[in-house]
Amino acid sequence: MTKLTYIAPDGATFEVEAEDGSTVMENAVRHGVPGIEAECGGACACATCHVYVDEEWMDAVGQPEAMEEDMLDFAYDVRPNSRLSCQIRVREDLDGLVVRVPERQG
Amino acid sequence: MKEAIRTDVLIVGAGPVGLFAVFELGLLDLKCHxxxxxxxxxxxxxxxYPEKPIYDIPAWPVISGQELVDRLMEQIRPFEPQFTFNRMVAGLERLPEGGFRATTDEGEVFEAKVVVIAAGGGSFQPKRPPIPGIEAYEGKSVFYAVRRMEDFRGEDLLIVGGGDSALDWTLNLQPLAHRLTLVHRRAEFRAAPDSVNRMLALKEAGKLDFRIGQVKALEGEDGILRGAVVKGPEGDFEVACTRLLPFFGLTMKLGPIADWGLNLDENLIPVDTERFETSQPGIFAIGDINHYPGKLKLILSGFHEAALMAQAAKRIVHPHEKVVFQYTTSSTSLQRKLGVTR
Structure with a gap:
């Protein structure tokens, strides 16, 4: 199991134990993390599971693929550390990953 | 008021569940619009997700969203469903003589004995970009669609986005505009490469501006736009503009359904699990938009709901007909309706 931490815009933190192979979006929805809407259910088709990856984790998480980068055009306040959480797969070396939920989704 | 289009069943929403409802209703001799x-x-x-694979449609180990829809269209063709696209049902009222009158946002009128809401996550609407105070400019200086190109002649246009809508309207409106600026978050575009190349050629020729950035504030008053502040890679800059056209894709909103006098639970419509009828007799809700204990938002659940709803709708439209349960494999009368036997 891999530990993930979500930080809401109001500062509230949510720590979850995630199964490897699941997505950061799925774990947020399963544990009721507010602000991750995931309207399309994880198809990389809506940009409503947008998160900011903690600066320290950016290298480990890696860069979005072209399709995700396209979809990020629809997100709100996109920054260099923006990712769609449905496209980040949980794996061992992400143990301790911290992501921030934006103020709003699109 | 336009003359009413009459049908047995008016289906709000032409997604997979609305389409399959045509089949189940058709087997029971009900005509659908x-x-x-x-x-x-x-x-x-x-x-x-037209190209995304779906793995949980019975008997289809894998099928794409588009292929599923194509197959459903083929399956319901014998029942000659009628379609009205690019319209939202704005109003719905019960008629004193029974049945319902629905009015679209463009004023078309429909009269039906039964209404089936198969509206999924609600109606697709243009996404409003998260710019503070943008609401005050909407309809005056900010537009999410171009209905008449002439309305933009001689204006200083700011178009925002990197998809086909943004690029197509950039190319179409550039000859009419006094000045046109395209703003997009990055140098890469989702839009067709040909459109991007044409836009870049116009930029080279000095006929439009293209800037990288995200709009963060608007300037003006009483809905009259003067300019926009854009956050760029090297800091903020201003773009003078009188019209803003943001193209940020679509989102789903419940919309006018909330005003039809139905009981709602959050943004879902509670139904019973025998008839899938709403709190209003004669109005049914199937697919992702309904809710009942144990509800799963799966296409296959919507198909089941459509079959049971059709039985209940039949009794409303043809109250004196006896409904005999039949299988399509063996019933010649059903096969006749499907056009597979004489």
């Missing part, structure tokens, strides 16, 4: 805000059938399947 479907209304959808998109310009083609399929709902989320064609709008959000």
């Amino acid at each position: 479907l209304i959808d805000i998109l310009d083609r059938p399929g709902g989320q399947c064609t709008e959000l």
Whole structure:
């Protein structure tokens, strides 16, 4: 199991134990993390599971693929550390990953 | 008021569940008319994920969203469903003599004995970009669609986005505009490469501006736009403009359904699990938009709901007919309706 931490815009933190192979979006929805809407259910088709990856984790998480980068055009306040959480797969070396939920989704 | 289009069943939403409802209702001799805000059938399947594989449609180990919709269209063809696209059902009222009158956002009128809401996540609407105070400019200086190009002649246009809508309107409106600026978050575009190349050629020729950035504030008063502040890679800059056209894709909103006098639970419509009828007799809700204990938002659940709803709708439309349960494999009368036997 891999530990993930979500930080809401109001500062509230949510720590979850995630199964490897699941997505950061799925774990947020399963544990009721507010602000991750995931309207399309994880198809990389809506940009409503947008998160900011903690600066320290950016290298480990890696860069979005072209399709995700396209979809990020629809997100709100996109920054260099923006990712769609449905496209980040949980794996061992992400143990301790911290992501921030934006103020709003699109 | 336009003359009413009459049908047995008015289906609000032409996604997979609305389409399959045509089949189940058709087997029971009920004629259907479907209304959808998109310009083609399929709902989320064609709008959000036409090429994505679906793995949980019975007997289809894998099928794409578009292929599922194409197959459903083929399956319901014998029942000659009627479609009205690019329209939203704005109003719905019960008629004193029974049945319902529905009015679209463009003023068309429909009269039906039964209404089936198969509206999924709601109607697709343009996404409002998260710019503070943008609401005050909407309809005066900010537009999410171009209805008449002439309305933009001689204006200083700011178009925002990197998809086909943004690029197509940049190319179409550039000759009319006094000045046109395209703003997009990055140098890469989702839009067709040909459109991007044409836009870049116009930029080279000095006929439009292209800037990288995200709009963060608007300037003006009483809905009259003067300019926009854009956050760029090297800091903020201003773009003078009198019209703003943001193209940030579509989102789903419940919309006018909330005003039809139905009981709602959050943004869902509670139904019973025998008839899938709403709190208003004669109005049914199937697919992702309904809710009942144990509800699963799966296409296959919507198909089941459509079959049971059809039985209840039949009793409303043809109250004196006896409904005999039949299988399509063996019933010649059903096969005749499907056009597979004489």
